[in-house]
Amino acid sequence: MKDELITQILKNEIVKALGCTEVGLIGHTVAKAKPKDPYSIEKITLILDKGTFKNAFSVGVPNTGKFGIIPAVVGGLLGKKENGLEVFKDIKYDENLEDYIKNRLKIEVIDSDVYCKAIIKADKIYESETKGSHSGKSISSELKNTYKTLKLKDFIEYIEDIPEDIVNIIKQTIEVNKNLSTPELPKDFMKLNLKDDILNHMIKKTTSAVYNRMIGMNKPAMAIAGSGNMGLTATLPIIAYDEITENDKEKLIKALTLSALTTIYSAYHSSYISAMCGCVNRGGIGAVSGLSYYIFGENRIEESIKSFTANLPGIVCDGGKIGCALKIASGVFSIYLSLFSNVPYNNGIVGKNFEECIKNIGKIANAMSPVDDVIIEILKNKNL
Amino acid sequence: MKDELITQILKNEIVKALGCTEVGLIGHTVAKAKPKDPYSIEKITLILDKGTFKNAFSVGVPNTGKFGIIPAVVGGLLGKKENGLEVFKDIKYDENLEDYIKNRLKIEVIDSDVYCKAIIKADKIYESETKGSHSGKSISSELKNTYKTLKLKDFIEYIEDIPEDIVNIIKQTIEVNKNLSTPELPKDFMKLNLKDDILNHMIKKTTSAVYNRMIGMNKPAMAIAGSGNMGLTATLPIIAYDEITENDKEKLIKALTLSALTTIYSAYHSSYISAMCGCVNRGGIGAVSGLSYYIFGENRIEESIKSFTANLPGIVCDGGKIGCALKIASGVFSIYLSLFSNVPYNNGIVGKNFEECIKNIGKIANAMSPVDDVIIEILKNKNL
Numbered sequence: 001m002k003d004e005l006i007t008q009i010l011k012n013e014i015v016k017a018l019g020c021t022e023v024g025l026i027g028h029t030v031a032k033a034k035p036k037d038p039y040s041i042e043k044i045t046l047i048l049d050k051g052t053f054k055n056a057f058s059v060g061v062p063n064t065g066k067f068g069i070i071p072a073v074v075g076g077l078l079g080k081k082e083n084g085l086e087v088f089k090d091i092k093y094d095e096n097l098e099d100y101i102k103n104r105l106k107i108e109v110i111d112s113d114v115y116c117k118a119i120i121k122a123d124k125i126y127e128s129e130t131k132g133s134h135s136g137k138s139i140s141s142e143l144k145n146t147y148k149t150l151k152l153k154d155f156i157e158y159i160e161d162i163p164e165d166i167v168n169i170i171k172q173t174i175e176v177n178k179n180l181s182t183p184e185l186p187k188d189f190m191k192l193n194l195k196d197d198i199l200n201h202m203i204k205k206t207t208s209a210v211y212n213r214m215i216g217m218n219k220p221a222m223a224i225a226g227s228g229n230m231g232l233t234a235t236l237p238i239i240a241y242d243e244i245t246e247n248d249k250e251k252l253i254k255a256l257t258l259s260a261l262t263t264i265y266s267a268y269h270s271s272y273i274s275a276m277c278g279c280v281n282r283g284g285i286g287a288v289s290g291l292s293y294y295i296f297g298e299n300r301i302e303e304s305i306k307s308f309t310a311n312l313p314g315i316v317c318d319g320g321k322i323g324c325a326l327k328i329a330s331g332v333f334s335i336y337l338s339l340f341s342n343v344p345y346n347n348g349i350v351g352k353n354f355e356e357c358i359k360n361i362g363k364i365a366n367a368m369s370p371v372d373d374v375i376i377e378i379l380k381n382k383n384l
Numbered sequence: 385m386k387d388e389l390i391t392q393i394l395k396n397e398i399v400k401a402l403g404c405t406e407v408g409l410i411g412h413t414v415a416k417a418k419p420k421d422p423y424s425i426e427k428i429t430l431i432l433d434k435g436t437f438k439n440a441f442s443v444g445v446p447n448t449g450k451f452g453i454i455p456a457v458v459g460g461l462l463g464k465k466e467n468g469l470e471v472f473k474d475i476k477y478d479e480n481l482e483d484y485i486k487n488r489l490k491i492e493v494i495d496s497d498v499y500c501k502a503i504i505k506a507d508k509i510y511e512s513e514t515k516g517s518h519s520g521k522s523i524s525s526e527l528k529n530t531y532k533t534l535k536l537k538d539f540i541e542y543i544e545d546i547p548e549d550i551v552n553i554i555k556q557t558i559e560v561n562k563n564l565s566t567p568e569l570p571k572d573f574m575k576l577n578l579k580d581d582i583l584n585h586m587i588k589k590t591t592s593a594v595y596n597r598m599i600g601m602n603k604p605a606m607a608i609a610g611s612g613n614m615g616l617t618a619t620l621p622i623i624a625y626d627e628i629t630e631n632d633k634e635k636l637i638k639a640l641t642l643s644a645l646t647t648i649y650s651a652y653h654s655s656y657i658s659a660m661c662g663c664v665n666r667g668g669i670g671a672v673s674g675l676s677y678y679i680f681g682e683n684r685i686e687e688s689i690k691s692f693t694a695n696l697p698g699i700v701c702d703g704g705k706i707g708c709a710l711k712i713a714s715g716v717f718s719i720y721l722s723l724f725s726n727v728p729y730n731n732g733i734v735g736k737n738f739e740e741c742i743k744n745i746g747k748i749a750n751a752m753s754p755v756d757d758v759i760i761e762i763l764k765n766k767n768l
Binding site: 057058068188189190191192195196197200275276307310311312313314315316318321322323326327329330333334336337340341342343344345346347348349350352360363364366367368370371373374375378379382383384 | 700717730751
């Protein structure tokens with residue numbers, strides 16, 4: 001029963017995703033509402049929920065070489081609505097159209113689940129809207145609530161004998177996420193080169209993949225709990241560690257499965273998206289559990305989670321963008337540090353065990369929602 | 385004029401401090417209200433502001449070998465009120481008294497500036513209260529507001545020709561804060577040993593000092609903008625870098641002065657204490673400016689500050705405690721990373737220049753105040 005629930009959750013929450021979905025959502029919504037002649041447009045009003053606004057604000061738009069909401073709208077005007085979230089496939093970007101649209105675009109941000117509405121005023125009013133949820137496939141809240149009652153020992157039991165179809169998903173995750181790590185991130189973005197081979201490799205591998213995803217590279221990622229960057233952070237530090245040390249495929253698969261289980265558990269105990277950086281705080285805590293298992297076995301997972309809880313919780317999510325790679329570099333450092341430190345329960349938000357640590361981090365994430373408004377104000381007032 | 389203001393601010397905001405002031409505040413307040421016979425006490429009610437509660441909750445109490453509010457109260461009952469914040473000087477801790485007091489102590493937390501009131505019910509009611517501010521000495525809000533209008537170039541100009549008395553304060557800072565770095569932190573707390581000598585030395589030196597301060601070691605720190613840990617984070621990464629590389633005392637003094645100026649600037653643009661970790665976000669940003677100046681001269685200070693702004697802002701302050709050393713280890717990593725990365729202005733809360741970055745981080749810190757309530761709830765409900 002328990003194991004079947006876990007299997008079902010994993011199948012739904014580890015999903016292949018191409019590009020940051022927010023810009024695809026905007027492009028697709030615009031494509032559904034576009035008039036024949038884009039130069040007939042007098043005004044476009046885009047209504048976005050906070051998360052979509054924040055995450056589309058400066059992320060790379062596939063096939064355009066550009067970043068942010070304007071190219072997503074222009075790409076939508078150029079793309080085919082039939083292509084769904086892959087609306088930018090095969091488009092040829094048009095700079096003139098961007099110039100034309102730029103001053104005719106108005107963006108409103110609302111409080112809502114994933115939402116995008118486009119109202120285009122041309123020869124007549126064209127409208128379309130797309131609603132969504134941040135989890136790729138749908139899982140009932142009943143199942144989620146049951147999953148939330150599980151304990152670390154349930155996850156440990158599960159990874160002792162992983163069903164074949166989950167093993168295959170994890171193998172695919174290794175391949176897909178590793179593939180996103182090339183090319184390495186450019187030196188003019190980050191040229192830190194630590195003389196510690198293990199940590200350096202973990203950081204390079206993880207941040208390169210996040211960077212490539214954020215510039216809109218045409219390669220998929222295996223997303224976990226609704227986020228590509230979270231999937232990368234939950235897996236690549238472990239994959240990189242394995243690569244440079246033991247090369248033990250079987251242990252790697254167990255460690256990655258544990259990481260995914262922990263990441264999903266963390267997401268269910270806070271939310272899919274939040275004002276707190278999920279990649280570091282949910283994907284990162286997954287990587288802590290997986291790596292701790294990989295290196296030390298099951299014995300010090302709880303200690304490592306406590307150390308991580310004493311460390312980066314709170315770090316904000318100010319949207320998907322290349323800068324995420326820096327947050328994740330610090331995340332990888334902190335993941336690694338957690339494996340070699342011990343913090344007593346009396347320290348701040350550190351919980352008495354695995355479950356309480358994750359619940360406490362979730363409480364912090366939920367209390368941070370006013371921070372989202374400040375972030376959105378800052379973004380709106382940027383003079384770009 | 386400008387330079388005189390800066391000198392005055394530095395003289396007031398770089399202050400020698402022994403131990404975490406919050407437990408001293410509690411001990412002193414209790415000492416002022418204590419009856420002759422502590423075993424006559426029926427009940428002690430302690431009313432604390434949030435910051436004092438949070439920061440005293442699991443910090444080391446000097447001369448007791450213990451951590452947190454109960455030993456601070458017991459220490460206050462044993463100490464002399466004449467010793468002020470150094471109330472724990474010369475006491476001999478009494479375990480029996482701790483057992484006696486433990487179940488007679490009630491703590492209330494209120495929303496206020498630094499505040500502690502003790503109401504002791506014994507043969508009669510004894511009361512005392514201490515009010516304070518988190519800055520050691522007082523600076524008018526007019527001066528603070530003028531300081532907030534300064535720009536990076538004013539700080540750069542200032543450090544080109546630092547007045548002799550400030551040079552002496554900085555020299556004292558080097559000596560005092562370096563001295564707190566020994567002994568190294570114990571391996572059972574943290575045994576990360578990076579093969580990168582520079583980063584490893586910076587982390588060890590800074591975290592050891594923070595750890596020693598948090599266990600209540602009887603050595604002072606030079607606090608900056610009201611916080612000892614902030615002073616350590618703003619100075620030791622630079623001191624350690626200098627030690628292991630160039631050993632250039634003159635450049636070190638300039639870099640540390642710039643760091644202090646930036647740290648104070650950050651504190652004035654948010655607040656002395658907050659739900660966001662000031663050590664990492666204010667002391668850390670100081671260290672970024674100082675180190676960037678030390679290594680590259682004045683040219684890439686702004687780029688380094690932008691990279692740091694893209695990184696750890698938001699990380700919570702859940703009170704003074706040994707776990708701070710882990711946050712600060714990640715802080716040092718992120719400080720170092722910022723020196724070697726570049727993030728464009730369109731990235732999230734990254735500002736267009738030094739001043740805007742610091743203002744934006746301040747906005748985040750201020751928006752995080754609801755998080756403090758969650759942290760205090762978590763602490764109150766701990767089953768210690």
